[in-house]
Amino acid sequence: MSVHSPPEIYVGLMSGTSLDGVDAIVADFAAAMPRVLGSAHVEFDAPLRATLLRLAAAGSDEIDTAHAVGLTLADLYAHAAQAAIAAAGVTAVAVRAIGCHGQTVRHRPERGYTVQLGNAAALAEHTGIAVVADFRAADLAAGGQGAPLAPGFHAAFMAHARLERVVLNLGGIANITRLAAGQPVIGFDCGPANILLDAWTQRHLGEPYDRDGNWARSGRVDPALLARLLDDPYFSHPPPKSTGRERFNLHWLEQRLEAPGRIAAADVQATLLALTARTVAQAIAAHCGESGELVVCGGGARNDALMQALAADCAGWRVRSSAELGLPPEAIEPLAFAWLARERLAGRPGNLPAVTGARGPRVLGAVHLPPPTPS
Numbered sequence: 001m002s003v004h005s006p007p008e009i010y011v012g013l014m015s016g017t018s019l020d021g022v023d024a025i026v027a028d029f030a031a032a033m034p035r036v037l038g039s040a041h042v043e044f045d046a047p048l049r050a051t052l053l054r055l056a057a058a059g060s061d062e063i064d065t066a067h068a069v070g071l072t073l074a075d076l077y078a079h080a081a082q083a084a085i086a087a088a089g090v091t092a093v094a095v096r097a098i099g100c101h102g103q104t105v106r107h108r109p110e111r112g113y114t115v116q117l118g119n120a121a122a123l124a125e126h127t128g129i130a131v132v133a134d135f136r137a138a139d140l141a142a143g144g145q146g147a148p149l150a151p152g153f154h155a156a157f158m159a160h161a162r163l164e165r166v167v168l169n170l171g172g173i174a175n176i177t178r179l180a181a182g183q184p185v186i187g188f189d190c191g192p193a194n195i196l197l198d199a200w201t202q203r204h205l206g207e208p209y210d211r212d213g214n215w216a217r218s219g220r221v222d223p224a225l226l227a228r229l230l231d232d233p234y235f236s237h238p239p240p241k242s243t244g245r246e247r248f249n250l251h252w253l254e255q256r257l258e259a260p261g262r263i264a265a266a267d268v269q270a271t272l273l274a275l276t277a278r279t280v281a282q283a284i285a286a287h288c289g290e291s292g293e294l295v296v297c298g299g300g301a302r303n304d305a306l307m308q309a310l311a312a313d314c315a316g317w318r319v320r321s322s323a324e325l326g327l328p329p330e331a332i333e334p335l336a337f338a339w340l341a342r343e344r345l346a347g348r349p350g351n352l353p354a355v356t357g358a359r360g361p362r363v364l365g366a367v368h369l370p371p372p373t374p375s
């Protein structure tokens with residue numbers, strides 16, 4: 001008779017700055033490596049996306065909208081969690097907790113706050129499962145950026161015994177985590193990734209994103225525009241640092257385009273793609289070793305043109321999709337929040353103070369217990 005540890009199943013939910021939808025994962029943490037049992041992706045519909053985009057644009061004061069959309073998101077999150085649980089072939093009672101990141105509509109670490117919408121109490125009520133949410137608040141309260149939080153997960157599960165590994169998440173924003181044996185973990189947001197690529201594609205092609213980077217590939221990088229984009233002081237600012245739509249948006253791009261229409265739209269797209277690859281390469285050159293593996297996750301790992309540009313710009317680094325390590329690119333962020341929920345229930349800290357700049361390790365997240373089961 002073989003001895004198996006009892007299952008330790010968690011759900012992770014992640015809906016990021018790309019505003020494409022929510023990714024849900026069900027994973028068993030009983031073994032040394034997390035095992036993905038099932039997953040689901042639920043798209044945001046156009047009105048919800050428009051509301052979130054409007055809320056994410058700085059300057060609005062939409063308290064009622066924010067709380068109403070929080071309840072809408074709780075419905076959607078419950079739907080995504082239940083779909084992932086069904087795909088996993090487990091039951092809700094087997095799930096210890098849902099780790100729910102929530103939807104970021106404002107990220108102002110310099111002012112000490114960040115706002116993620118999604119009513120965690122309603123999510124616990126709908127699913128009958130404990131929900132851990134509001135992961136960033138304790139880190140911000142301790143003087144940190146509250147971001148990025150995935151590096152703890154990367155360090156726990158994605159390090160290599162000998163090779164230096166850099167984990168690159170290409171979501172709306174690009175962030176890197178440096179994992180080198182015997183050295184402290186480094187992690188920060190490098191700059192924009194899909195936020196700008198998607199916005200420019202939506203404006204000019206009316207498509208949600210530039211599939212496989214084919215449109216960018218049809219254009220030519222404009223060196224003068226690239227230089228103006230790279231001139232933003234964020235890129236050379238030392239970490240800890242994190243950013244979002246408040247800074248990197250179409251307005252930011254337009255201010256650097258000189259005369260609108262002078263550069264062909266496809267060339268702007270090629271230049272935006274080059275910007276992401278170049279800023280990642282610069283971040284690695286400034287803060288990591290000379291060679292190793294660059295493991296790419298997030299939806300941007302599916303952008304072949306971007307993967308090629310990264311390989312060209314990051315000399316010495318073997319660029320691989322996280323899928324090659326057995327972790328699908330879109331699984332990593334929701335897995336990180338499933339894991340953070342587990343750390344919260346165990347009373348263990350989830351932040352890496354060297355990454356976020358917090359005064360010390362903090363147990364992250366607020367727990368919303370499910371309603372009691374009727375006896």
Ligand SMILES: Nc1ncnc2c1ncn2[C@@H]1O[C@H](COP(=O)(O)OP(=O)(O)O)[C@@H](O)[C@H]1O
Binds near residue numbers: 299
């Ligand atoms: N085949 C593809 N080609 C190019 N880009 C892609 C592809 N698949 C996904 N993406 C990009 O990935 C984004 C979603 O990435 P995701 O990791 O969910 O970001 P976030 O965490 O910010 O929500 C999409 O908006 C799109 O830009």
Ligand SMILES: [Mg+2]
Binds near residue numbers: 016
């Ligand atoms: Mg997403």
